[in-house]
Each structure stands twice: as C-alpha cells, then as structure tokens.
Amino acid sequence: MKITLCQLNFTVGDFKTNTQKILDYYQENSGSDLVVFPELCVSGYPPEDMVSRPEFVQVSLEYTNKIIEETKNQNADILINTPWIEDGATYNAALIISKGKIVHKQYKYDLPNYGVFDEKRVFKAGPKPKPFMYRGRKIGMLICEDTWNKEAAAGLKGAEFILSVNASPFERTKHDKRMFIATQAVEAAGCPVFYTNQICGHDDLVFDGGSFVMAKNARVFFQMKFFEEDTETFDVEEVLKAKPAGKTEINEFKHIYKAMMLGLSDYVSKNNFPGVIIGLSGGMDSALTAVAAVDALGSERVKLVLMPSRFTSKESIEDAEEIAKNLGVKLDRIDIEDLMECYENNLKPIYGKAKKNVAEENLQARIRGNLLMAMSNKFGHLLLSTGNKSEIAAGYCTLYGDMCGGYSLIKDLYKTRVYDIAKWRNKNKPSGSKNDSGNLIPQRVFDKAPSAELRDNQKDVDTLPEYEILDEILYNMIELDKSEQEVIALGYNVETVKYVERLLYNSEFKRRQACIGVKISSKPFGRDRRYPITNKFLEY
Template identity: 40%
Template sequence: MSKTLNIALAQRNFVVGHIEGNGSLICQDIERAREAGADLILFSELSITGYPPEDLLLRPDLITRVDAVLDQVAQHSQDLTVVVGHPYLDEHGELFNSASAFKDGQRIVLTHKQKLPNYRVFDEERYFARGDTTAVIPVADHRVALLICEDIWHPEPIASAREQGADLLLSLNASPFDMTKLDERLNVLEACSAELGAPVVYLNQVGGQDELVFDGHSMVVDAHGRICHELPQFEEAFRLVRFVDGVPVAGERVAPSLEDAQIYNALVMSVRDYIGKNGFPGAVLGLSGGIDSALTLAIAADAIGAEKVQAVMMPYRYTSSMSLEDAEAQAKALGVEYDVTPIEPMFDGFMTALTPMFANAAKDTTEENLQARIRGVLLMALSNKTGRILLTTGNKSELAVGYCTLYGDMCGGFAVIKDLPKQLVYRLACYRNRLSSVIPERVITRPPSAELAPDQVDQDSLPPYDVLDDILERYVERDQGVAEIVAAGHQEADVRRVIRLTDINEYKRRQGAVGPRVTPRAFGKDRRYPITSGFGKANW
C-alpha cells in the first residue's frame, strides 16, 4: 500500500513585530490546512516575529509575547504537525533563531539554526547563538529533517540529516530578493537534494520590509533536484503538496517572470507594503517630466492605486514646455491627482534675503540647489498636511556620485528607485509601457536633465550613463579597484573621478531615505562604508 504525505505550504506576508497578528494568521492557516487534509503545515523562518526583527530581539518582553503565541499554535495542532519559526531564549540566556514542531497540543521538537549569516544585509550573529544539531521528526511514516534558511547552503547540516535517515527535508526561509538570487537558490536546492538523496521543500516568506523585499517563490524539488511545485513570486499563497511513497506528485508551477518584470514587481510590492504596513493614507511626489519621477509615479500608482497618489509639477524658468506637457500627460494617463505650483516667486524671495550675504559671489550650484530645496519644502508641506508619504525619485547612479541635493530632491520617506542604475530605470520604464502606455515616449528618448540651469543635461556633469553604471557596478557591487576597472576598458580619469565622487558623497547617502534593494549590493544596510575615511584618497 502506498505511503502518502500531505504538506501545506503557507507563503505569507508577515509584519515584523506584529506578534499577535502574525500568530492569528498562523492559526487561521492551521485550520485551513486541517480542513484540506494536511499531515503537516510549514511556515517561514521567524514567522511569529517576522523577519528581520533586528533590535526588537533585545526587548525582554518580546519573548514573553512570542511564548504566548506559541501556546496558541500548540493548541491548534490537533491531528496535524505544525512547523513554525520563532526566536527562543534558553535557560542560560542564549537567544536562538529556532523552529518548533507541534502535534496534538505538544511540542515534539525544538531546533535551532546552525549557520548564522553575517554578511551583506544579514547580521544574525549580533543576536543569535548557533545551534549544533539537525532535527529529524516522524511524520506519517516519513523521517523529516528541519533546517532553517542558511543551513541548506552548507554541507554539514545536510550530512547530519542524511546520517539520521531523513527521507524529506523541510527548509524554513526568509530569503530576500535580488536580481541574481533565483538561480543561486535553485543551484543550492539541486545540490541539497542530491546530497540527501531525497526531496526538499523550500518555504520562503513574501513581502516588503524596509530595504528588503522577500519574493516568496517557494518550491518543492524531487530527489533529482527537479522542480515539482512552484508558488508565485511577490504574492501570498497557500498550497497543498502531496507525496506518494516519498515522491512529490507534480503540481502547479508558477514560473518566475523575466528579469525586468521581477524587478518591477519587487518595487511595487515594496512600495505597497511600506505604505500599508506603516499606515500612510497615500503618497505624494514631485513630477518633473523626467524619467526618474515618471517611473516612480507609475510604480506608486500600481502599488496603492492612482486615487491615493498626488503628483506635483513645480516649474521654474528653466523647466521646458516639453517637461510640462509630458508630466501632465502622464498624470492624466495614470489618473492621479495632479497640481502645478511654480517656484519662481519663492526663489526670488530667497534670493532677496540672501543677496546681501552672497555679496559679489558668482552664481554656481548654490542657486541650482536652492531650486531643489524649495521643491523639497513644498512637497514636505503637502506630506505633512495630508499625511501622505513623500516618495523620493533619485536613482542609484545619481546617489552614488552625489548628483542630488541634500534637503532638496532627497527629501522624503521612501526612495523607490534608489537601487536602480540609470540604465535599469530606462529598461523598467519601457517594460511598464509594454503593459500599458503611461510614460510619454519623449520622457524615455530625450537626454536626461535636472533642468536647474539653461540647456542643462546630465552628461554635462557626468560620464555617459553606460560608462558610469559599469564603473559603479564594478566599484560598488564587486569591490574592484582602479586597476581592475581600467583593465575592463575604462579611462583612468573617469574611473578615479567616479570613485572620488562615490566616496565623498557617503555623508549624503547616509541622510537619505531607505528604499528597496534589488541589485546584489545596495547602498545602506548592504554596503556600510564610513563617512570619515582616508582609505580611498590614494585612488583619487
């Protein structure tokens, strides 16, 4: 007679710190799994607290609240096994990133994460002690190993599961998205199933959390590393997976979209969750007629609905008629609230006050930055009055070299495209227009300009963006030095200039808004350089 095993996968968008709310969602899914005939239901890493809880883990009352929710989960575990992630404080005062399995009201196993990631966006060694064993539990005539996220990227926990006779591996994950991650994950799952000689169930959380975006895309692979089930990216899902004689029965597969669509969907989810989870009633942004604000507006409208978005055009004497026309056209195409507020009277008032102190000083970028700062004040006032969050519109290329104004266009609470190099901004604008034409074609084809001075274009101040973006990728994401970047075909003068600008503008970036990470290495939590440093000066 065949052995069957039914596992429910709960790919959920948990809210960090919302312990009781997360617990309620977990208990609801347990009931759903029971009704569906599941033998076991699996939740993601630290599902009770959400991931990453960061310094909330240092609060003494957190564990008390977590333990109360775990008691509720245990009570719901009649007639099926429930595997849930949570922090655990032992009797010696050591905190672990843990998973518990409950059955019929009792905890049948408590296991701790063995491999703690402490690189890039991860700093788990700040909080957690390491586990030292792989747990294997009996479920419906199977021996099921439980591992937590990073554990499956290392051979020792897998070898321990094999030695204990595990014929199935469950992996609880909180693995954030970046544009290279999917292939890496699949390679790991293939290696893991081959080493164990058994299927692997990979359950990942979904949702936006400050700088991080979790894409879900939970999977089941068979003993040969072949995908049998795929859950969707960037949305919650509940799926019942059936095993017969230890082999997963092939089921629904939701293959990931192409790269540009994945990145766009990641940004939309990030904006939706940042605004929704933080309770903002909507968003406001400055719409300039340029490509960066155009893409930001499209993402915002797609994320929270056009009726909750306000776009403001703030022209000055250098604003072209093309910019005015294109901004209005996009606002109408998307159906957002749209206002035009000229800034010349305000600029003149500032200059009247400042002229005596400027004496005979020549005009320079001060006057350009003043325009940006006036716009920032107006937008922050609207944000303040309406409660809507101000979305900033700077891209990664600009933020890298400081081509942005502190307390001007950097004002705001969430930087939607801060991790997009300029060329990727253009790609995503074209992708969005393939869905429906909302960004005027001239916005995409015209030379980019800040329009802060007569006949100004970005390339007056910066290398061409194809050059700039490649240098920045090599320096920021790959940590290459001058010699390596020059050897890749770039002019040494360009390389030294870009590196110098990147280094001296760390102080600006440190004061900017957070935004979603989609590249392999983003500014912020991912790349933490000192502001005061002489390290790079030899390269200038």
C-alpha cells in the first residue's frame, strides 16, 4: 500500500482555491492508494466563528461533494477534512473517500480549548477513535489534538498504522513537542504514525509543515520540509519494517526567521495588500523588520521612510541609509522638526509652565505614526510595527506612535533574540528569500547602545534594566508564569524584579491595542496570555 502525504498552503474561506489545489495534488499522486491532506483542508484552518455561520458550513459541504464527484472514477482514495453536520451538530470530520463513496468518517475527539484554540466553541466532540478496516488492513486515525491525547492513541492498539491529520501552528520549541507526542502515540498504539501538517500564515499563526513518518520503533522514518509545500509517497511495508533513522536537527534561528517570512508573505498576499511600509530609524528593530520584509516580499513591495528629529544622531541616519541601500529600496525622508515645533507651539498655551516630560518625547513618536499611517492610507501598503516583546512587555512604547501598524514581525521576540536573529540573517540566506545578499545590517547597528532617540543622549537603559537581565526576568514571568518571589529566588535584584513586574502589569492597556504579529513563543501577548487591564493584584 502506498500513502502520499500532501503538505499544502490553504486559506480560510477560499473554498474554490482550496478544492482545486486538493484535486490537482490528488491527480498528481493518483498512483498512490491513498492521498492524505491536512486538517480542515477544504475550509481552511482555523475557521474560528465562521463555523457558526450555516452558510459557511453549507459551502464547505458543497465543495466536499465536488471532491467526491471528481474522484469517483479514480483508483486512488483520498482523505480530506471538513466541517460536517449531523443531527444539527457541527463536527470536525475526516473523510476517506473511495470511488465516489465515503468509506470512513471520523469526528475529532479531543477539541483543544486553550491558547489560540477554542474549538469547543464551534464544534461538537466525536467519540473516542477506534481502529477500522481499510483495504483489508486494520488502521487508525487521529485528528490533530487527538494525537496529543495518550488515551485516544492507546485506543488504537492493534492497528497496523495511524493516519494523523493536522493543522499544528509553529512555535520555537514545537518540533520537539511534536516528536514527543508522536513517540507517545507510537508507543501507546504500538504502530507507526503518518503525520501530515499544513503550511501557511494565518493572521498571527504560522503553520510550519514539517510532516513526517514515525516508525514503530519511535524513530523518524522520514522528515518532510518545513515552511514549504511538499508531498511525499511512502510504501507502508517499508515503514513497517523500518530501521532506526537519524534525528532531525533544527536550527532555531532559521525556523524563527522562516516563520516571520511566511507569516508576512501570506498575510500581505491573502489580504491583497500591494506591499508594506516601514519606518526605518537606523536601529536594530526596524532594521531586522526591513530585512525580513524584503526577504519575504521583494524590494519592490517594501517602502522605507526615515523621519529624523533634532534628537536623531548622524550615525542613525547613516545606518538607515546604508540598510536601505543594501536592500535595494529607496529611502524616503521626512524631517519632523517643523511638525514638532508646530505641535509644541499649539500646545504651549495649554501646557503652560508645566515641565517637559515624556509627553514631548511621545509627541515625536506620534508624529511619525501619523505620517506612516497617512502614507499607508494613501498607497494601500500595510504598515509594519517594529516594537519587540521586551518593549511591549514593559510598556516602553507609545500608543498611536511607534505602536501604529497592522502587523508585526518581532512583537514576540525579546530584544536579545532580535539581535540573535539579525546576526543569523547577516551570515545566512534563508531558502525562498527574494534577496540574495548577506551582511545587510551594518555592524554599527549591533554595536551601538539601543536608544529611542527622543531626547538628548537618551539610552534605553535610562529607563529599563539591561536587556540581558530584563529579558530573563520577563521570560520567567511570562513564558514560565513564575511569581515575583520565584523570580527573586533565582538571584535577581529584588527592586529590579518588582520594577519589571510593575511595568508588565501596568502596560496591559497598551497591549490590548497593539497590532497582531507572528506567534513565535508559547506565550505571545494576545490569546495565549490573557490578563485583565483593571487589576489590583500587585497590591497584595
């Protein structure tokens, strides 16, 4: 028996394109016995509350019937996944179709309801999976989260192999987690697993593919590509008698960067933006954002704008100019000094004798935000926000200023990780890049102290702890959910920890208004970490 796994890019609600892609790849692999597609390939995943709309499910069923009709005279069978209605309830259903008939139908058993997942909101859970007969063989099937459920996998004991269909989003440690759960499933069921995943960017989620076959000995028989469409055909007999294979080595920085590229490319193309616009300051955050944008979209679809003020250093202007030159992108320049004076003069009667403070600093950021949004509005380009996770966590960012934008590539990257990724990109060219060059970011950008340059001689460390310390404290508080006392017990300065925690809690209102961005960690701000804005807990 030959099984083909199809790791493809689907779009939520684009039934026509999704269905045509399914049929095209089915035809290309019609020499197989079974052609397998990822979770909810017909409707696209995740459909979220669209599933609650009867017409959405109805159209999905219509295109499912089209697939059944188009494959009825073929020898190869096909496994697809779609929303399905039965007795008034909506299920996440996997269907094996053979010669125009559904020979096996299975509903998702374990509906995830955590982090970015809320499938219990729109689907009804199916019964616990059981082995079933298919082409004279006893096999099993698991739909995404079912694979993570040891009890569900154990219920398939006695099957010759398991088909696992998935829409599993990327995060930086996800591959290791998948290997762990696949090993758990193989050991619980006592048979190989054929695991297929989709690849695509969908809003803040990126699906990285990385489909694989794990043999009965719990070693990977074959690893498919990451962040690219891919198909592979496997002979079941060869998998059943497989010998141990080597472990797949993952370059974390490469995978993070590829996730940034895919997330941006799909967000821009699937939402019909002509390109992106970025405020280029000469600092590291906007530099990495610009480089990744050109890698993902090409230089012709990226606009860069420098907006210096009286506080912008000569070095920052030179660095921004060099980055733009390296990327082959024209750098537009708007000096904001006149605008600053205009605002200050108009506010003077209201401010009176009040001392200058952060309001004057933030005014510059808001002038820049307004200019960038005006250009976005005029030309239709998507404005990319360039704040990193350290700044967003600490509230070291300006609402309606540098937080302006519709998408972010680095909002889930701590500042120290931004430098790590930038160093990696300077030395490496990722596959699929539309830019052949390396060393795109000047060394001076790495060497100079981070600064918002909103006042004379300003440095980030004037307000924040050193980023090496800040990021470690934030990681413990956010990703690891450690309390103030637990973080202090790790050896950090008591006052520093208290200060960082206060910044983190007090800036929740800003994060609620921030744009979406690529999910990289297990705890990005948003659906994975939900804290109230009005919160007195710190007083206890």
